[in-house]
Amino acid sequence: MKVLNELKYSESHEWIKVEGSKAYVGITDYAQDHLGDVVYVELPEVGTDVAAGDQCIVLESVKAASDVYTPVSGKVVEVNENLSDNPGSINENPYESWIMAVELSNPAEIDSLMSAEDYEKICD
DSSP states (O other): OOOOOTTOOOTTEEEEEETTTEEEEOOOOHHHHOOOOEEEEEETTTEEEEEETTTEEEEEESSSSEEEEEEOEEEEEOOTTTTHHTHHHHOOOOOTTTOEEEEEGGGGGGGGBBBHHHHHHHOO
């Protein structure tokens, strides 16, 4: 299982990468491994307001459908359209295949997310 030190993590296996006031969200290597081959990604609409903990993405794999939750609050400002044509890229490189970007409305929420070290502990 690969975990990147520069990211923050949620208990529901999402990662977040903050760049200024924007946060990129994806699923972890652990999550994609347990999900299996991703065959479809239901992206949120740009402009949607989300609150931390909201279900906002659905991933379908050969095994099952799985909800993805936003670890932070804000407005969806970008979605990764490449996933519509190539959902399997999430399996190939989950940390490069971000799903959505959120303009943060409460940057302090980032402090409640886990470090790489803490995330590894819950996965063991």
